[in-house]
Amino acid sequence: MLSKHSEVKWESQKLAINYFRVAIILFLANLLFGLLAAIQYMYPNFLFEIIDFSVNRTLHINALVVWLLYAMIGSVYWLLPEETGIETVGIGIGKLLFYVLTGAIAVVVLVILIVQVGAGNETTIWFINEGREYLEAPRWADIGIVVVVLGFLANVFLTAFKGTRTGILTVLMFDLLALAGLYLAGMFFTKNIAMDQFWWWWVVHLWVEATWEVYVAAVVGWGLIKTIGANRKIVEMWIWIELAMLFGSGILGLGHHYFWIGTPEYWWEIGALFSALEPVPLVGMFVHVIYDWGKQAGKKHGVSNKPAFAWFVVNTFGNFLGAGVWGFMHTLPQINIYTHGTQWTPAHGHLAFYGAYAAILIGMMYIAVQGKYGLKEMRFTAAGKWGITLLTLGVLGMTMALTIAGYQQSMIERAEFGATWQGYFAAQNSRWMLQAMGWRLAMGVVTMLGFVLLFKDLLTIGPRLKAEEAAGVTANSGAASTIAEPAQA
Amino acid sequence: MEERPTSVWSSTRFWRKSAGWVTGVSALLLIWLSVDTVAQISMGTDEDMQAKKPMRIFPSTVINHKVTYEYDAKRGHEVPVIGEKEAFFGRSDYSPEEADALLRHGKLTVQAKNCMSCHTLLGNGGYFAPDLTKAWLDPAWSESGPYMAMTGTATREEAMAKFMMHPSTYPTHARRMPELGITEDEAKAIVAFLKHMASIDTNGFPRNFAKMNGGVNAK
Amino acid sequence: MIEAFTDVFPSFFGTLNRGPMTLTIFLHTLIVLPMFFIYFSEKKKIERGEPDE
Numbered sequence: 001m002l003s004k005h006s007e008v009k010w011e012s013q014k015l016a017i018n019y020f021r022v023a024i025i026l027f028l029a030n031l032l033f034g035l036l037a038a039i040q041y042m043y044p045n046f047l048f049e050i051i052d053f054s055v056n057r058t059l060h061i062n063a064l065v066v067w068l069l070y071a072m073i074g075s076v077y078w079l080l081p082e083e084t085g086i087e088t089v090g091i092g093i094g095k096l097l098f099y100v101l102t103g104a105i106a107v108v109v110l111v112i113l114i115v116q117v118g119a120g121n122e123t124t125i126w127f128i129n130e131g132r133e134y135l136e137a138p139r140w141a142d143i144g145i146v147v148v149v150l151g152f153l154a155n156v157f158l159t160a161f162k163g164t165r166t167g168i169l170t171v172l173m174f175d176l177l178a179l180a181g182l183y184l185a186g187m188f189f190t191k192n193i194a195m196d197q198f199w200w201w202w203v204v205h206l207w208v209e210a211t212w213e214v215y216v217a218a219v220v221g222w223g224l225i226k227t228i229g230a231n232r233k234i235v236e237m238w239i240w241i242e243l244a245m246l247f248g249s250g251i252l253g254l255g256h257h258y259f260w261i262g263t264p265e266y267w268w269e270i271g272a273l274f275s276a277l278e279p280v281p282l283v284g285m286f287v288h289v290i291y292d293w294g295k296q297a298g299k300k301h302g303v304s305n306k307p308a309f310a311w312f313v314v315n316t317f318g319n320f321l322g323a324g325v326w327g328f329m330h331t332l333p334q335i336n337i338y339t340h341g342t343q344w345t346p347a348h349g350h351l352a353f354y355g356a357y358a359a360i361l362i363g364m365m366y367i368a369v370q371g372k373y374g375l376k377e378m379r380f381t382a383a384g385k386w387g388i389t390l391l392t393l394g395v396l397g398m399t400m401a402l403t404i405a406g407y408q409q410s411m412i413e414r415a416e417f418g419a420t421w422q423g424y425f426a427a428q429n430s431r432w433m434l435q436a437m438g439w440r441l442a443m444g445v446v447t448m449l450g451f452v453l454l455f456k457d458l459l460t461i462g463p464r465l466k467a468e469e470a471a472g473v474t475a476n477s478g479a480a481s482t483i484a485e486p487a488q489a
Numbered sequence: 490m491e492e493r494p495t496s497v498w499s500s501t502r503f504w505r506k507s508a509g510w511v512t513g514v515s516a517l518l519l520i521w522l523s524v525d526t527v528a529q530i531s532m533g534t535d536e537d538m539q540a541k542k543p544m545r546i547f548p549s550t551v552i553n554h555k556v557t558y559e560y561d562a563k564r565g566h567e568v569p570v571i572g573e574k575e576a577f578f579g580r581s582d583y584s585p586e587e588a589d590a591l592l593r594h595g596k597l598t599v600q601a602k603n604c605m606s607c608h609t610l611l612g613n614g615g616y617f618a619p620d621l622t623k624a625w626l627d628p629a630w631s632e633s634g635p636y637m638a639m640t641g642t643a644t645r646e647e648a649m650a651k652f653m654m655h656p657s658t659y660p661t662h663a664r665r666m667p668e669l670g671i672t673e674d675e676a677k678a679i680v681a682f683l684k685h686m687a688s689i690d691t692n693g694f695p696r697n698f699a700k701m702n703g704g705v706n707a708k
Numbered sequence: 709m710i711e712a713f714t715d716v717f718p719s720f721f722g723t724l725n726r727g728p729m730t731l732t733i734f735l736h737t738l739i740v741l742p743m744f745f746i747y748f749s750e751k752k753k754i755e756r757g758e759p760d761e
Contacts, residue, residue, distance in 0.1 A: 041617070044664040049657075052667045053617045054606035120598025120675045131600030133614050167501070189600075191593040193686055194530045194546050197611055198523075233501065240504035244511045248739060251515035252522075260622075260694030261611040262530050262545050265715040266725040268692075270522070273732040337696045341612030341620050409616075419695030421629035424619040425662055495754075503750040507743050514739050522721065529717050543716045564714045690716060 003463060007374030010081040012088035012159075015095055017372060019074030020365050022102055024455060026067035027358075029109070031448050033059040038441040042434075055116050058129075058136050059109065064353060065134060066105055071361035072215060073152055076172065078368055079222050080156065084163025090155045101148045108141045125189060132196070134204055135186045142187050149180045167236035171218045171243060179211040194262030201257040208356075209278065209323075210250035216319070216360050217242040217285060220312055223363060227309045230292040238288045245281035253278050259333045260340055268333040275331045279324030286316040305370050305378040307388070307461075311363030314392055318355015326351055326399070330406075338414045343436075344406035351399040354391075365458055373462035375469060381461050387454035394447030401439035408433045535585045538571065545690045547571060549588035552681050553581045556688045558626050558698060566693025577684065578646055578677055588681070595682030598675040607666075610686065612694060618666065623698055624649075625680075625687035635661065649683065650676035 008014055037056040039046050047056075080088050088094060111128055118124030125131070126139045137145070153176055160169045186203040190196050221239045224230035255271030289312060303309045326348040330339040339345075370378045409427045417423020427433060497503045533544040538551065547569075555572035574581040583591065599605070605614035608621045619627075630636050630645045637643070639659050640651040652659055654676045656666035671679070715722045724731040 037617075048665065049667045052607075054603050054615065054667075057606050057615050057617070058603060117603055117669055118601045119670075119672075120594055120601045120678065122597065124601035125597065129601065129603050131603040131605060133605050136603065136606075167505075189597070191549070191589070191596045192530070192532050192546060193596065193610060193682075194689055195527070195532075196596075197613060198526065198530060200613075237499065237501045237504055240501060240508045244504065244508035247508070247512040247515055251512070251519050252735065254519065255522075257613075258526070260691045261613070262689040262691060263526050264529050264545070264717065264719065264722060265692055266719070266721040266731055267526075269725055269729070269731045270721075270735065273729070274735075337694055340694060341609040341614075341616070341622075343616055346616065414695060415697070418697035419620060419623070420698065421619050421624070421627045421634075428664070429662075497747055497750045497754060500750055500754065503746065506746050506750070510742055510746060511739055514742075518735060518738065525719050525721060529719070545716050563712070 005463065005466075006372050008372055010087055011091045012077045012081045012094070013368070013371060015088075015091065015098060016074040016076075016078035017368055018095075018098055019070050019077060020368055022105075023067045023070035023074060023361070024365070024458065026063045026070060026105075028451065028455070030060060030063035030067055031444075031451055033057070033063060035441075035444050035448060038437070038444045041437045042441055051113070052116075055113065058112055061134055062112070062136055063109075068212075068353075068357045068361060071364065072212075074368070075219055075361065075364040076152075076156060076176070078364065078371070079219070080159055080169075083166050083169050083222070084159050086159065086163035088155055089158040089162055090151075093151055094155050097148045097151045100144070104141055104144045104148075108137050111138070112136065122189075132186070132200055135200065139187065142183070146180070146183060146187075149183070153177060153180055166232075168218050168222050168239065171214065171239055175211050175214045175218065175243075179207065179215070182206050182211065197261045198258070198263060201254060205254045205257055206251070208352075209253060209275075210247060212357060213246045213250060213281070213319075213323075214243050216315070216356060217246065217281075219360060219364065220285060220289065220315065223308065223312050223360070223367065224289065224292050226367060227305045227312070228293060228296045228303050230296060235292070238284075242281050242284055242288075245277075245284060249274050249277035249280065256331050256333075256336070259336055272332050276328060278331075279320065279328055282316075282320040282324040286320045289313060289316045302377065304376070305367055306380050307378060307384045307457075308363040308366035308370070310380070310388055311359050311366065314388065315355060315359035315363065318351060318359055318392070318395075320355075322348065322351030322353075322355040322399070326403075338410040339406060342406050342409040342414070343402050344410065347399050347402035347406050350395055350402065354395040362454065366461075369458060369462045373466045375462070375465050378461070378465060381457055381464065383453045383457040384461060387450050387457050390446055390450030391454060392450075394443050394445075394450055397443030397446060398440050401436045401443060405433055405436035405440070408436065547685070547688045548585065549592040549681070549685060550583060550585055551688045552577045552588055552591070552684050553583055556625065556684060558623060558687070564693070566696065567698060568690055568693075569688045571688065576644075577681070578644075578650075591678050591681045592685055594675070595678035595680070595685075598671070598679050599682055602669045602671065611689070611691065617664070620695065621683060621686065622689075622691060622695065623687050625684045626698070646677075646680045646684070649680045653679060 006014065008017070033056045036047065036051065037053055037060055040053045040056065077088065077094065115128050118128040128138055129136050130138055130142075135142075156176060157173060160173055182203055185199045188199070217239050221235040225232055225235055252270055253275035255267040256275040257271070258267035259271060330336055330344045330348065366378065408430055412430055413419060413423040413427035417426055529545050532546045533542070533548050535548050535550045538544065538548055551571060553574055555575035557570045557572060558567045559570050560566070561568045577583070599610070604610070604621070607615045607618040609616065611622050612620060624630070625645070628634050630648055636652055636659070637645070637648045639661075640648045642648040642651055650673070653666070654671050654673065655668065657668055709728055711726050713722065713726055715725075721731060724734055
């Protein structure tokens with residue numbers, strides 16, 4: 001991904017590669033600060049009052065959100081010219097906004113890492129840290145993000161209106177507009193913490209459990225057409241079905257965050273019964289991918305990009321398991337009253353973010369590498385295989401460990417001690433909690449190893465396969481097919 | 490497209506229309522529900538509180554009163570109960586303006602120090618430190634708990650304020666709270682924020698809290 | 709079957725919440741029922757032989 005070699009003819013796709021480059025660096029930051037925070041669970045004196053847990057965790061979760069957004073924007077810039085058949089309108093502004101956004105993100109990260117906290121006044125909220133989980137970026141950066149996203153949206157809309165507007169693009173346009181608009185719900189200050197949390201969830205939930213999921217449905221659909229030559233008409237029909245189910249369950253599923261924050265009791269029933277339906281479309285996506293795969297395999301249509309397709313499979317399965325199953329496990333209020341605010345949430349969060357979002361976007365990065373080097377067929381390398389295996393095992397392992405930690409915490413702190421201060425520490429110091437945290441750290445290291453291999457693979461797979469293709473090493477290249485030329489062999 | 494669907498179930502247009510309908514009506518229902526909820530979670534007024542009107546979010550002047558958390562048989566869980574006047578840092582006559590300013594300063598400081606990255610507020614945030622939802626009522630900060638004696642203070646609010654100004658002076662566990670440069674004014678304001686948060690009706694979260702020794706009739 | 713009203717403030721949704729799953733049934737009905745109309749209108753179009761899209 002680093003070399004100057006490029007067979008990309010669209011400027012939009014060159015910009016996409018830049019977005020992917022920053023995304024992968026932020027992915028590294030995401031894992032690195034996560035590891036530091038995991039070490040602090042085991043050894044509380046580690047980096048104490050230098051880079052405290054709060055700073056590590058802030059950077060851990062914000063690097064995650066920002067790298068996913070970068071890769072999401074990158075993926076759209078990648079697929080836009082291929083869908084519309086024309087160069088992205090306003091690509092010059094798009095490039096400028098990329099540098100503005102990256103500069104702003106770098107400043108925000110450095111300020112949170114070095115300045116860390118400020119005095120209790122408006123200046124801190126505007127320039128250092130907004131102190132609201134996931135939305136810690138100071139207000140000036142919020143406004144900057146809104147401006148950049150508006151520019152991005154304008155590019156997408158203008159391009160789609162000028163070129164061919166496919167069904168996939170229609171869904172993406174509608175979804176990105178909602179995604180950007182929702183961010184505004186998080187940009188105000190109130191002294192009323194219940195009101196604060198009410199609107200905060202509008203951003204957080206309606207992003208990750210509604211608009212981001214629809215984004216994934218659309219991009220997976222596009223990826224299936226691209227990698228296994230799925231039938232566009234069927235794919236687009238599926239995307240509409242998934243959109244109906246995702247928004248039908250996800251929008252009112254927001255209620256499962258309104259059980260205990262001062263909001264009325266009627267949210268118990270709404271939150272429970274709508275969010276219980278949230279896994280259904282995730283099963284649908286999984287079935288869709290596997291069904292299409294089987295259908296195309298029957299036609300002996302090769303997989304034109306095996307690593308990307310493997311990541312799509314990890315995506316659908318991880319999304320169903322992490323977001324669907326792990327989410328459902330603690331979504332009912334009768335259970336949630338004990339699990340809310342315990343290690344249950346990170347157990348669900350780790351697998352859900354990895355499965356639902358990281359996996360699909362890594363898959364898109366492989367598609368970009370394929371395009372950049374003009375490879376007809378992209379097969380797995382050893383590093384790629386080990387990368388996907390270790391990353392997946394590592395995240396699954398962390399999820400298991402955190403699930404056990406969550407059980408401990410809800411039983412000891414909540415059930416036995418009634419959520420008191422003493423109960424909190426009794427749970428944290430229990431042997432099983434400590435064991436679970438040890439396993440989480442070990443599995444975090446496995447995840448990091450997986451990342452290193454993935455990183456190496458993304459940098460080297462392109463030139464390597466290109467050289468092999470040129471030397472004719474891939475003897476079966478005649479059988480490997482691109483989408484445009486279905487294999488006859 | 491030339492292809493004609495033989496069944497509605499395989500018609501893209503049917504699903505597109507359905508998706509549009511489902512999304513639109515869900516969004517409208519959410520807006521309707523939000524309007525209803527926002528009215529219920531807006532802060533009450535001091536007069537209404539004095540008149541004992543029901544309330545989910547009490548006004549800032551709740552800091553002038555004793556707050557307890559008691560089992561309510563009708564609701565089936567604990568609810569905050571606002572009692573008689575009680576001194577908060579030696580005063581129980583904070584005007585609505587003074588109390589609002591204090592709460593506002595407290596909330597700003599809670600954000601500026603990024604408390605939520607280690608602690609949970611109303612159950613949301615980090616899991617590295619205790620939940621602060623009902624921290625004001627916690628037995629750890631009462632006469633029977635360790636913190637008053639440790640900080641050499643006579644009241645809950647003073648113990649909390651003194652602790653958070655210099656947390657590493659009072660280590661209780663291997664996992665310590667770092668020095669965040671919290672000033673005396675900020676500490677007082679944060680305690681006001683915590684007392685206010687404890688008075689929020691959280692539909693019984695966390696469960697069983699009031700049964701814990703010292704948790705109910707704090708101070 | 710109809711439970712006593714327990715919430716702090718009375719409201720339309722709070723009242724619906726008193727019956728067995730009545731709040732959910734109400735919301736789901738609002739969302740799902742009109743889909744029958746969409747279904748039958750699409751069915752008519754298909755029977756008339758109108759092309760999809």
